Amino acid sequence: MSSDTLTSLAMLKVHVDRGEDYLDYLRPFILQVIFDNRPNSITDMEICRYIRKDFGLEIPNRAIQVVLKRLARKNILNRDHGIFQIQNDVQDPGIRRKRVNANRHISAVTSGLISFSKDTKRPITSKNEAEVGILAFLSRFNIQCLKAYIRGTTIPNVTEFDDTLLFVVSKYVIWLQQHNPERFDSFLTVVKGHMLANALLCPDLQQAPKSFKGITFFFDTPLLIRSLGLEGEERKAAIENLITLLNRLGARLSTFSHSRNELESVIKAAADHVDKKNGRGNIVFEARRNKKTKSDLLILVGQIDARLSGFGIEVIDTPKYIEKFQIDEDKFQNILEDELDYLNPRAKEYDINSVRSIYALREGISPNCLERCKAVLVTSNSAFSKAAFEFGKDYEESREVSSVITDFSLANIAWLKVPLGAPDLPMTEAIAFSYAALQPSKELLDKYMTEIEKLERDGTISEEDHQLLRSSELARKELMNLTMGEEQAITEKTITETLDRIKDDIKKEEKKKYQAEYKEHQKTVDRLREEREKRKKLHEGIFWRCKKRAKQFAWIITSLIGMILITGTILGALNFKSSHKIISLISLLPTILVILWTLINFFRGATLPMVFEKIESYLQKALLKRESKILDIEFEKIK
Helix, strand or coil: CHHHHHHHHHHHHHHHHCCCCHHHHCHHHHHHHHHHHCCCCECHHHHHHHHHHHHCCCCCHHHHHHHHHHHHHCCCEEEECCEEEECCCCCCCCHHHHHHHHHHHHHHHHHHHHHHHCCCCCCCCCHHHHHHHHHHHHHCCCCCCECCCCCCCCCCCCCCCCHHHHHHHHHHHHHHHHHCHHHHHHHHHHHHHHHHHHHHHCCCHHHCCCCCCCCEEEECHHHHHHHCCCCCHHHHHHHHHHHHHHHHCCCEEEEEHHHHHHHHHHHHHHHHHCCCCCCCCHHHHHHHHCCCCHHHHHHHHHCHHHHHHHCCEEEECCCCCCHHHCCCHHHHHHHHHHHCCCCCHHHHHHHHHHHHHHHHHHCCCCCCCHHHCCEEEEECCHHHHHHHHHHHCCCHHHCCECCEEEHHHHHHHHHHHCHHHCCCHHHHHHHHHHHHHCCCCHHHHHHHHHHHHHHHHCCCCCHHHHHHHHHCHHHHHHHHHHHCCCHHHCCHHHHHHHHHHHHHHHHHHHHHHHHHHHHHHHHHHHHHHHHHHHHHHHHHHHHHHHHHHHHHHHHHHHHHHHHHHHHHHHHHHHCCCCCCHHHHHHHHHHHHHHHHHHHHHHHHCCCHHHHHHHHHHHHHHHHHHHHHHHHCCCCCCCC
8 A cells, every 4th residue: 555655646746747737637547447447337435445445545535526527528427416437438548557667766765765774773674664654754744724625635544653763764865865866856756746646635726716816924933933044954945945936926925023023032032042051942953053152143133124024024013902803812722732832821822812813814704715815824833733723613714724824734735836836845845844853852852951960960971971962963963863752762871872972973073174184284285385396496497597697698798808908908018009089098998907907806816707706696686686576576595
């Protein structure tokens, strides 16, 4: 049964890729049942039974009826007093052949899950168990609290599993996304098929408006927190995708002023506890993980209105109490207390205020579908949504459409209107749910904190160990890996094993960090060495070029000096005289130079080789300084 259900969901996804009518998703399955069984008389109940047996899907009778009527209009079936009979020959729709490709996706996912689970505390030993785990995961993606949707999901009731199995599947989904994109796509094929199958739960969906114009969705505080990224990027991505789709479908997005005020108080409270020993909660843990300080959170408080406006979420004044549309708050409070365990009484007051505000905005109308309900509160808390649905059964304004629906119900309904227009929405919803499933519950954390405080008092662990277990992100991760979310799994052994894993992880991280730093250091050293080598070659090239030119110029100048000295010596020896004054004066210059040279040589021992060296040295320095200025580089010992 589990394998048939998953295969059928995978086949449903193929139809949306072709842009077909949602009721046409079901048509080939019904035709296959008729073709295989050739019943003399056909009823919706009989077809439901066959589809459950052959394809593992729980389809409401009303949806089957709609498709059977369509087949009758096309003269495939004949209808007489609510019973259908085959009128013309029914061709094989080929569903069974399509199972081959669908099974490929399912087999890849289930075999991968079995292999992945071997490294967890909850190994999965059979294909059937893996399929049950995936169905348990998918069953959480249901449509609740809308009477138009006859059931919450098309998946048959999955009862033979425990929460640890759900934990393993969620961990597997995240691993697939990060390490195996192809198999992750196969898993998403089933997720999308399930979300498409949810359309079959509402036979009147096709008559519903194709947009959300005229309806205002009010987000409650937890969803606002997620939209600000205070509970992680994964949940933020999911809510952002939903917001984008709702905007495109013409919906108006708002939040009540009291919800906005609650949001501010929640962030301020988290800011006050982010650095404290007893600080806990998703916002505190996420802030610590991202190294955000109290100041960072308080700055965010000042940006609330601008950030919400950026999402297109308008803050609306909470409606005043109107006696005509006032609900029985005491009765609703009793239902809430049965469904939820409020730690903060103010949170319960905010929820009651939100629900009675929706009734005030509906002003006594009795909507028969979500698209005509005028206003609805959207929450991430399924228990809150269920409580509001139960309470609303006594009120005209909410018998068909509850005052509160979950964000996933809304996301699924919105996606069904334009599945090809929001292809990433199923993925972000699946990832957000998976990350949430890997977070410890409040009850688990309370028991964990109590146990580590006891161990510190007993001297079993040190104060430093206590601090590490209390505030480390690794601690929460390893705690969930060891307990898989089960409170009874928390023991002294579990905590000491968690501590050992944290320390090992820290050592590994430090080693990785050291290795990474060492590699970066080596890269820097190598880069500097290369730069020095390049600079050295550049300097050498310039030096030898300047030296060569200095030598050439020095040789020319020294040669001229030598020629002048020789000329002066010869003229002096010949006692050359001229009647022309200018020529006579010029002829005396070499002689004077010879006399000066003789004196210098007498006192300093000057020779032409020495003069050559001096000139060469001077010219070389002058040329190097010139090159240094032009190229903007420095040469050592250039004076």
